[in-house]
Amino acid sequence: MPDVPPALESPPHRVQITEVGLRDGLQNEPVVLATEHKLALARALIAAGVREFEATSFVSPRAVPALADAAALVRTLRETPDLHLSALVPNVRGAERALEAGVDSVVLFVSASESHNAKNVNRSVAASLAGFEQVARLLEGSGVALRGAIATAFGCPFEGNVPVRAVTNIARRFAELGATHLSLGDTTGMATPPLVAERINHLREVVSGLPLTLHFHNTRGIGLANVMQGLALGVDRYESSIGGLGGCPFAPGASGNIASEDLAYLLEEMGIETGLELEGLIDAARLASEMMGRPLPAQVSKAGPRLALAECTAVATARG
Template identity: 60%
Template sequence: MLRPMRDGFPDRVQIVEVGTRDGFQSVNKWIPTSTKAATLKAMIAAGLRVFEVTSFVSPRAVPQLRDGAEVLAQLGQPAGVTLTALVPNLRGAEAAIAAGVDALVVFVSASESHNQKNLNRSRASSLAQIETVCTHAAEAGARVQGAIATAFGCPFEGEVPMAEVVDIAQRLHAMGIRRLTLGDTTGMATPPLVQERVQALRAALPDLEIALHFHNTRGVGLANVMAGLAEGIWIYESSIAGLGGCPFAPGATGNICTEDLVYLLEECGIETGVDLEALCHVAREVEAALGTTLPGQVMKAGPRLQTSAVDSVRTACG
């Protein structure tokens, strides 16, 4: 198969599957713990190796994820697999460490208004909480990663100045965080914004490892991935079958779809180590379990060179 676009792109890409956290959190129908664990195991069997499994938040805020510790217990410690969890405060960090995660993910919004809606506290308060978590994690020997929500725009304030994103990144960096995800919470990113934010962060913090988390709200999620690849970014967060959408932001829709991302990367000559056919099967299983049509495209159409028998399609008349 001809794959002419590899030159200039990263040699490898790490896909961080966030479907059981960012995807499942907005599903109202209760998803059994066994189904969540089985979905994760099936994605591991398909070749995915890094997961944001759950979030240790208040069950009143996100009831779907109240069984995070049980999901992790059923999953165990698969060899060669990294399991992380989102934590909003020290209590969540303690619970995540006790559950045996490989890394904690702390987060804050680039905009004050979204931080208030998402976490019910100011950005300053969130940063103070994160500092406490980082101190505790260091004492416990746990790794901490960071994430900035609304890094490309806010549904309440509109444009988010680049200076705000850089300032928060520098504060997190000062706490010892060296891996940071830029979150496109409501799909406001565009390729020029991706280029701008990545270049500005690299200039300010050359040793920062940057990951990108896109939503497909306005249909340009994978175009933003292409912009990230052109900047050399090799870590992307995505969700099985295109599940997702922040429950605390109006108009938010699903994350970029993991199967669609794998298809794009492999067609660009970037190996993912993922069995696309097996992953599409998982996506269809998730769709059936939730009883709703999900936005993933490749799980419906198949890869580019998948063919059908000529006599399986009716011939036009007239």
């Protein structure tokens, strides 16, 4: 390995990757996976070292049929020891279902932009925040953690730029509600390195005690460039989906979440620990691709690890 400094200011030594493929990856896919297939994919991911899953969302099965098996999925995953299982909940009813199923943490989500929040949960940002109090009370003393997630934190597909203040105001509220983590969601791939730096720096002032997680989509191809910016600022929590599963209904043909195997490959090559094993992730990505019946956008699972060498035959190709 190189004997020169890594040039990024303060990259972390270890990064926690939360696998969101079972939730964010599957919720927009046209193929609805059977619970047993989701479990097979989860087992492949666990074999590759994944220990933290955003497993599902306790929303109305009518709204998101792909996640109608939320309770059964969490209950079965729960049988594997040492996993951290989180799930999104839109309201107190969802939180009750999530607790009953046995999650470790409940993720409350709201968009930083009014129009996306209206589109997503049919209410204002203020109404979403007000509803969170009931969930926070429910969680008190339950041993289940509350996590906050801010969608469209780097831009809104309907409104465009999202002021940093819209993000910090919500973050402050999550901190008051006792959230243990805050995830910034780049819902439709509008994050850029300067926006990442801006939001991180502001949040570290406003909610200094709240660990930040970055959740990027690769919609415009710069998901891992945004990770580089996060790493340069020392952020050590990222969310990704195996194979790059997922996508966005507002950007047809565009890529979904950043891919877990590409992210893990990048971090491993940078000497940053993830606890994940690349060959195992590639196996899981290939399984996911088979299940979805299409090639997924991730690259490492197609090209293979860096040192998976080809055989050299003697035909000159003159390719430069």
